[in-house]
Amino acid sequence: MSAQTDRRAALPARLLLTVAPMQDVTNLAFMRVLTRIHCLPDFWVTPYFRSTSTTCAMAEEPLRCIMENPTELPVWAQLAGSSISALLRDAETLLRLPVAGINLNVGCPSPLVNRHGAGAALLRNLPLLREMTQALRAHLPPESWSVKCRIGWESALEFPRVLDALCDSHPDMLMVHARTRKQLYSGRADNAAVRLAVQRAACPVLANGDIFCMDDAQSCLSTVQPAGLMIGRGVVRNPFLLRQLRGGPASTLQELQLYDAILLEETGRFLKRYSPVGHCNRMKKYLSFCYADFPAEIEYKLRRCTNPMEMARLLQSARVRA
Numbered sequence: 001m002s003a004q005t006d007r008r009a010a011l012p013a014r015l016l017l018t019v020a021p022m023q024d025v026t027n028l029a030f031m032r033v034l035t036r037i038h039c040l041p042d043f044w045v046t047p048y049f050r051s052t053s054t055t056c057a058m059a060e061e062p063l064r065c066i067m068e069n070p071t072e073l074p075v076w077a078q079l080a081g082s083s084i085s086a087l088l089r090d091a092e093t094l095l096r097l098p099v100a101g102i103n104l105n106v107g108c109p110s111p112l113v114n115r116h117g118a119g120a121a122l123l124r125n126l127p128l129l130r131e132m133t134q135a136l137r138a139h140l141p142p143e144s145w146s147v148k149c150r151i152g153w154e155s156a157l158e159f160p161r162v163l164d165a166l167c168d169s170h171p172d173m174l175m176v177h178a179r180t181r182k183q184l185y186s187g188r189a190d191n192a193a194v195r196l197a198v199q200r201a202a203c204p205v206l207a208n209g210d211i212f213c214m215d216d217a218q219s220c221l222s223t224v225q226p227a228g229l230m231i232g233r234g235v236v237r238n239p240f241l242l243r244q245l246r247g248g249p250a251s252t253l254q255e256l257q258l259y260d261a262i263l264l265e266e267t268g269r270f271l272k273r274y275s276p277v278g279h280c281n282r283m284k285k286y287l288s289f290c291y292a293d294f295p296a297e298i299e300y301k302l303r304r305c306t307n308p309m310e311m312a313r314l315l316q317s318a319r320v321r322a
């Protein structure tokens with residue numbers, strides 16, 4: 001039996017897969033791309049809607065993921081906020097739309113969001129986190145309450161108490177990005193913390209962080225044994241990873257080139273006010289996760305490119321291996 005067959009055989013039959021929400025990246029354009037290349041998750045989670053007492057949460061980009069969802073797959077609407085009344089108000093508004101449920105963001109490290117006590121800042125305000133999650137649970141229908149969290153503000157030692165607070169609100173699903181706020185996106189994802197969540201939570205737990213290939217996924221699955229995986233940057237870099245995790249073949253070079261071309265097309269189609277420079281700038285938000293696979297001179301030119309036709313030409317020679 002080949003190593004590849006071995007790996008596939010070891011994957012759980014009913015592994016839940018989803019794309020990690022990423023502002024300006026996992027938007028409607030990206031949903032359309034995954035649909036066109038037939039690499040779909042089990043469900044979607046929108047990038048966060050900011051919920052404050054003065055702001056209406058209906059930001060256009062995450063709203064389009066819900067209203068123009070190109071698939072039949074469920075979409076969870078993610079909220080980031082620190083005002084319980086605003087969160088309840090916005091959850092209620094979102095639940096009138098075709099959403100599967102509400103996902104609370106307890107991990108965003110943005111200084112702006114954290115200054116307002118939202119996102120990862122909730123990790124160091126457990127009384128508020130507890131009150132907020134209980135209020136949302138009480139307000140939301142069954143099967144429609146989930147949380148995406150980091151494992152602490154400073155240190156993973158904080159996670160058991162964070163987890164207690166979250167579990168007390170009986171979430172229907174938990175997604176754990178295995179990093180602290182202090183780590184931002186660097187350092188190693190701490191799989192032991194996610195394992196703790198799998199052991200303690202009564203709901204399905206999805207592991208998130210640093211899954212870029214089948215070996216990463218396999219090592220996470222064997223140590224954490226989660227109900228599923230939530231993958232962000234790895235799917236932008238190679239969306240065929242979702243297909244592989246379903247037991248399908250790895251991507252070919254031609255498929256990755258087709259992905260790049262479709263991404264460029266859908267990114268342009270997505271823009272409401274089109275300009276060639278705006279189109280290229282949008283595209284660079286995805287490409288920043290792909291440069292690691294590109295030759296340095298192509299990366300250099302892509303970073304400076306302001307013409308979509310030139311970008312298309314550069315992308316044709318950007319992939320040198322599958």
Ligand SMILES: Cc1cc2nc3c(=O)[nH]c(=O)nc-3n(C[C@H](O)[C@H](O)[C@H](O)COP(=O)(O)O)c2cc1C
Nearest residue numbers: 020021022023047048148177209210211231232233
């Ligand atoms: C550009 C960018 C935007 C992000 N936006 C969100 C967001 O809106 N909501 C959220 O919960 N996490 C957000 N994240 C975090 C990702 O969902 C994910 O937790 C993180 O990238 C780690 O997973 P990965 O290693 O699979 O990418 C964002 C990350 C990046 C890089």
